Amino acid sequence: MDTGVLVVGAGPTGLLLACELALAGVRTLVIDKRPKPHRESRALNLHPRSIELMDMRGLAGRFLAAGRTVPGWQFAVSLKRPLDFTALDTRHPYALLLAQARTEALLAERARELGVEIRRGHEAVALRQYAGGVETEASGPGGPVVIRSAYVVGCDGGRSFVRQAAGIGFPGTRETMTAVVGDFAVADHAHNERARRNGVLVSRLEAGLTRYVVMDPRRIRVPSTEPVTPEEFRSSLVRVCGSDCGIGDPRWLSRFGNTTRLAARYRSGRVLLAGDAAHIHFPVGAQGLNTGLQDAMNLGWKLAATVRGWAPPGLLDTYHAERHPVGHAVTTGTRAQTLLVELPLTEQYAGPARYLCELLDTLLGMEDVNRHLAGRISALDTVYPPTAPDADPLSGRRMPDIGLTTAAGPTRVHELLRDGRFVLLGLGGGQPPHTAATPASSARARGVDAQGHGDHPDLTDVSEILIRPDGHIAWATRATDPRDLHADRAGALTAWTGAC
Numbered sequence: 001m002d003t004g005v006l007v008v009g010a011g012p013t014g015l016l017l018a019c020e021l022a023l024a025g026v027r028t029l030v031i032d033k034r035p036k037p038h039r040e041s042r043a044l045n046l047h048p049r050s051i052e053l054m055d056m057r058g059l060a061g062r063f064l065a066a067g068r069t070v071p072g073w074q075f076a077v078s079l080k081r082p083l084d085f086t087a088l089d090t091r092h093p094y095a096l097l098l099a100q101a102r103t104e105a106l107l108a109e110r111a112r113e114l115g116v117e118i119r120r121g122h123e124a125v126a127l128r129q130y131a132g133g134v135e136t137e138a139s140g141p142g143g144p145v146v147i148r149s150a151y152v153v154g155c156d157g158g159r160s161f162v163r164q165a166a167g168i169g170f171p172g173t174r175e176t177m178t179a180v181v182g183d184f185a186v187a188d189h190a191h192n193e194r195a196r197r198n199g200v201l202v203s204r205l206e207a208g209l210t211r212y213v214v215m216d217p218r219r220i221r222v223p224s225t226e227p228v229t230p231e232e233f234r235s236s237l238v239r240v241c242g243s244d245c246g247i248g249d250p251r252w253l254s255r256f257g258n259t260t261r262l263a264a265r266y267r268s269g270r271v272l273l274a275g276d277a278a279h280i281h282f283p284v285g286a287q288g289l290n291t292g293l294q295d296a297m298n299l300g301w302k303l304a305a306t307v308r309g310w311a312p313p314g315l316l317d318t319y320h321a322e323r324h325p326v327g328h329a330v331t332t333g334t335r336a337q338t339l340l341v342e343l344p345l346t347e348q349y350a351g352p353a354r355y356l357c358e359l360l361d362t363l364l365g366m367e368d369v370n371r372h373l374a375g376r377i378s379a380l381d382t383v384y385p386p387t388a389p390d391a392d393p394l395s396g397r398r399m400p401d402i403g404l405t406t407a408a409g410p411t412r413v414h415e416l417l418r419d420g421r422f423v424l425l426g427l428g429g430g431q432p433p434h435t436a437a438t439p440a441s442s443a444r445a446r447g448v449d450a451q452g453h454g455d456h457p458d459l460t461d462v463s464e465i466l467i468r469p470d471g472h473i474a475w476a477t478r479a480t481d482p483r484d485l486h487a488d489r490a491g492a493l494t495a496w497t498g499a500c
Helices: 012-023 048-056 060-066 100-113 161-165 189-197 230-241 288-308 318-345 350-364 367-378 482-497
Strands: 003-008 028-032 068-070 095-097 117-120 123-130 133-140 143-154 178-186 201-204 210-214 248-257 260-262 271-273 403-406 409-412 422-426 445-449 464-467 473-477
Touching: 003 012, 003 133, 003 288, 012 028, 012 100, 012 288, 028 143, 048 060, 048 288, 060 100, 100 117, 123 161, 143 161, 143 288, 161 271, 178 230, 189 201, 189 210, 189 230, 210 230, 230 248, 260 318, 288 318, 318 350, 350 367, 403 445, 422 482, 464 482, 473 482
Parallel strands: 003 028, 003 143, 028 117, 143 271, 422 445
Antiparallel strands: 068 095, 123 133, 133 143, 178 210, 178 248, 201 210, 403 409, 422 464, 464 473
């Protein structure tokens, strides 16, 4: 093999996946057909769960230093009341405004620190699976090359070559509406609030840029393939909010549509999909990039375990089983959110749609409703299905980042996950759970005893928890009898980290 895993696509999803694989000791190669990284800002928003993922790997500081936090985000721009992330159960109750180009640069920096090779200007043009691996032909600056790998992951966007080459279907709905986005070096911010009141999404970016996203009723049926001109953008702003907001010196203009598709499956043999290669949708709620990062975090440790030969039977198949339903929920949800944007712009439905938006704004003013939708959009409420019928109710849930007191000093859950291993956490204040005495190797999981820990309602009476490398709970028990604990612990470790 030339490499353990070939990742096709050097966007945020592909780069985070490469980091996860390399952290687990898998030789990883990333190729991307673009000769240079994107310079446009593109996606802007990291939601709370994505920041938590960075925190688990010790990267949150780099990202927070590069962007700007805001307390919430819009469920739909047609609604006046935003989602409130500050009410969520997380150490990162905010969204981070950070241009995608900067996100990619930070992840590429980390990937290189971990020894990942990134080859730009290499486009995958042919792919063939065989019994022991995959051969991928790529065209590069020096001519065609053949790359042999144990697995290939397509992180190559909505028009994914990898998905098509693997014969994976991409059913969904076609484009019916478009919007325009522009980043401008010159803008009159005195008009920003007026623009927001009229449904224009306005965001202040780094380097003095300002982003405007406009849905002009006269232009929402223009195909996304039609280029955007500065004159069109200015005219649309005037029609929508009565001012051109003083825009000038455009740095990036684009038109995007509401095509919504979900891959029929996320795996075909030794080929897997993640990010936009697996799901595309209208970017309402800023969920696309975030969903891709969470795909990568879920897949990375499972694929690494498979390549390194210790994965329990069926572990890699849980990637589709866990993430495909999430993709379905996101693509279905964004279709509904998009209707909240489109209907007020459509003459036939404008009146009833305005009433609907007023009703939803009232509901968003209710704390429980707002928290529910904020948890869904932020992905903090993502729960994976339990693997056993008698599993504890915590199984599959996100592990809270509680503070811990250990023999080594104070710490917290996310700090224990920095090396990408499982953590067997004892919460009873007794003897530490010894992973070396179980069928799981301490190279895959380590035992940590919390002599004291922060209060959390979900953890009442829990004595031990096995935390997955992606921060979700693999197993939990409330047993206290040493014999029962030993047997249950050994079974959980074998089921999740394999037999030695």
